[in-house]
Amino acid sequence: MKRSVLPLVILLLLPASLHAQRTTEEETVIRVARSVSPAVVSVSRRGSSGSGVIVRADGIILTNAHVVGNARSVDISLADGRTLTGSVLGLDPDVDIAVVRVDARNLPVAATANSDELEVGQLAIAIGNPLGLDRTVTRGVVSAVNRDPRGIPIAGGLIQTDAAINPGNSGGPLLDSSGRVIGITTAILAGTTGLGFAVPINLANDVVNQILTTGRVRRAYMGVSLGDVTPQLAEQFNLPVREGAIILRVERNSPAFRAGMEQADIITRIGNETIQDSGDVFRVLRTFRPGQQTTLEVLRGTRRQNLTIQFGEAPSR
Numbered sequence: 001m002k003r004s005v006l007p008l009v010i011l012l013l014l015p016a017s018l019h020a021q022r023t024t025e026e027e028t029v030i031r032v033a034r035s036v037s038p039a040v041v042s043v044s045r046r047g048s049s050g051s052g053v054i055v056r057a058d059g060i061i062l063t064n065a066h067v068v069g070n071a072r073s074v075d076i077s078l079a080d081g082r083t084l085t086g087s088v089l090g091l092d093p094d095v096d097i098a099v100v101r102v103d104a105r106n107l108p109v110a111a112t113a114n115s116d117e118l119e120v121g122q123l124a125i126a127i128g129n130p131l132g133l134d135r136t137v138t139r140g141v142v143s144a145v146n147r148d149p150r151g152i153p154i155a156g157g158l159i160q161t162d163a164a165i166n167p168g169n170s171g172g173p174l175l176d177s178s179g180r181v182i183g184i185t186t187a188i189l190a191g192t193t194g195l196g197f198a199v200p201i202n203l204a205n206d207v208v209n210q211i212l213t214t215g216r217v218r219r220a221y222m223g224v225s226l227g228d229v230t231p232q233l234a235e236q237f238n239l240p241v242r243e244g245a246i247i248l249r250v251e252r253n254s255p256a257f258r259a260g261m262e263q264a265d266i267i268t269r270i271g272n273e274t275i276q277d278s279g280d281v282f283r284v285l286r287t288f289r290p291g292q293q294t295t296l297e298v299l300r301g302t303r304r305q306n307l308t309i310q311f312g313e314a315p316s317r
Contacts, residue, residue, distance in 0.1 A: 051172030063171030115200035128172025146279020157279025165196035223254020
């Protein structure tokens with residue numbers, strides 16, 4: 001009789017024992033998954049599906065432009081089992097963000113963070129619907145910020161993460177340890193693992209605000225192709241700085257051309273913002289509108305020059 005009772009006692013105690021062994025990080029991921037999953041939706045249209053996240057209780061949803069494609073309406077599957085028709089209010093293919101609205105109220109909402117304050121190494125949690133597996137949770141870290149990876153045609157310094165992102169995750173939220181959205185997952189580099197990218201939520205929110213206010217997105221435009229100044233590049237070409245954004249090409253008759261910018265100039269400051277790489281240029285441009293004017297500091301050879309630029313409007317795709 002004693003032999004039969006002892007295993008039962010152990011089994012009764014086992015869940016509490018396992019719970020006590022959870023790490024702080026595990027508890028954080030569990031809490032974030034429980035709180036945010038209700039705000040994660042499935043977005044589908046004929047021949048394609050992805051993820052999205054509710055950012056306003058009156059039915060405003062963020063997802064990727066490539067998820068909605070050219071559709072004017074999409075099917076939105078909520079966590080409570082309802083499937084609603086979502087109207088595509090607008091999109092910005094250049095940053096792969098679309099804004100969708102469903103006719104519903106008091107929906108669960110995911111709070112948003114300030115993606116300009118991200119730190120490399122902080123926890124990153126992705127929730128989405130990879131391969132149709134609803135509300136799958138993966139976790140990793142913010143591997144880098146202000147990335148402009150080759151092979152991913154998205155303008156704007158992206159968040160890099162090693163949190164697993166798979167087909168169907170596109171459009172879902174990337175979250176911090178407080179359960180706030182820091183980005184909208186968008187792409188992985190083909191043939192790689194642990195190299196996923198997300199659109200910073202500040203950039204996505206700018207798209208939302210413009211679409212809800214004016215129905216379209218207008219973005220400041222310079223007309224240059226950029227590369228990063230790295231310590232290796234600085235040493236190879238004996239550059240006087242070890243960071244900045246180097247101009248690879250200036251489009252003729254562009255705002256940069258009219259401002260006097262030249263190939264091989266190194267942008268070190270825009271307005272009051274220091275520029276460390278090309279991702280910083282994309283981030284700072286987001287704060288300007290077409291027609292606005294500011295000063296840029298460029299390094300030409302060994303001489304620093306201040307140039308005045310009036311931004312144009314980025315052409316739509």
